[in-house]
Amino acid sequence: xxxxxxxxxxxxxxxxxxxxxxxxxxxxxxxxxxxxxxxxxxxxxxxxxxxxxxxxxxxxxxxxxxxxxxxxxxxxxxxxxxxxxxxxxxxxxxxxxxxxxxxxxxxxxxxxxxxxxxxxxxxxxxxxxxxxxxxxxxxxxxxxxxxxxxxxxxxxxxxxxxxxxxxxxxxxxxxxxxxxxxxxxxxxxxxxxxxxxxxxxxxxxxxxxxxxxxxxxxxxxxxxxxxxxxxxxxxxxxxxxxxxxxxxxxxxxxxxxxxxxxxxxxxxxxxxxxxxxxxxxxxxxxxxxxxxxxxxxxxxxxxxxxxxxxx
Ligand SMILES: [Zn+2]
Ligand SMILES: [Zn+2]
Ligand SMILES: [Zn+2]
Ligand SMILES: [Zn+2]
Numbered sequence: 001x002x003x004x005x006x007x008x009x010x011x012x013x014x015x016x017x018x019x020x021x022x023x024x025x026x027x028x029x030x031x032x033x034x035x036x037x038x039x040x041x042x043x044x045x046x047x048x049x050x051x052x053x054x055x056x057x058x059x060x061x062x063x064x065x066x067x068x069x070x071x072x073x074x075x076x077x078x079x080x081x082x083x084x085x086x087x088x089x090x091x092x093x094x095x096x097x098x099x100x101x102x103x104x105x106x107x108x109x110x111x112x113x114x115x116x117x118x119x120x121x122x123x124x125x126x127x128x129x130x131x132x133x134x135x136x137x138x139x140x141x142x143x144x145x146x147x148x149x150x151x152x153x154x155x156x157x158x159x160x161x162x163x164x165x166x167x168x169x170x171x172x173x174x175x176x177x178x179x180x181x182x183x184x185x186x187x188x189x190x191x192x193x194x195x196x197x198x199x200x201x202x203x204x205x206x207x208x209x210x211x212x213x214x215x216x217x218x219x220x221x222x223x224x225x226x227x228x229x230x231x232x233x234x235x236x237x238x239x240x241x242x243x244x245x246x247x248x249x250x251x252x253x254x255x256x257x258x259x260x261x262x263x264x265x266x267x268x269x270x271x272x273x274x275x276x277x278x279x280x281x282x283x284x285x286x287x288x289x290x291x292x293x294x295x296x297x298x299x300x301x302x303x304x305x306x307x308x309x310x311x
Contacts, residue, residue: 220252243276
């Protein structure tokens, strides 16, 4: 999303009437002769006015017309820098490295990117155990963990047909339902039928090449889906599911000392992910964590009672 910042500057030149006492508000030099005004203030030169303009977050140059590419209003770019490729992880324009699957990563993110499966698995296991121990969010599921490319993640997301959009990871849960009929030994009793689940499989897929701290956030998000699946499997409301996953991701960012990543989560304009997150936060503020779990339980019951497919 692009926002254009237009800075309305009125630059006029006036002959200095009271030259002896007039000083440039930027450099404090005494102004003699002609000077410039902007916003009712006096400047000795155009260079001094330019210094009051916003600074490009990438090249550091001051500009009049800039672009805000991310949700962070503190990150603005001159038009030259805004035209550079965008980093897949931090979403900011930069001189990027290109990955095998076509994604681009800025050098800063690339330096901390995780490509090795063993390293990623270690991070996944650490996130899982800390969520369990410190936030009491854990399951006993045997989760298959895998690093994948972007096309593969997109293909798997489409196949699963779950979620509100393409994420940087995917939680996958599948099973086969079998109807079992048990004949009673007593001929006047009706045969008993029950639906049982077999072949239950859990998997979490995440993109390779994500910076370590981003990988932590993605793992936490997907593990939150796993927890909800175990505790409240009948909840189908995407805003609740994704809002909860983003909420847990923000908790993990705090646990691991990566709180700066929460800016994206908090300011996310997305109606499912962003609004969902903010609704969960508000619910916890108003009713506490146990209140939130009661709410989940009621949603779970309503959805089950409505006969919706348990998935
Ligand atoms: Zn000046
Ligand atoms: Zn720039
Ligand atoms: Zn980056
Ligand atoms: Zn999700």
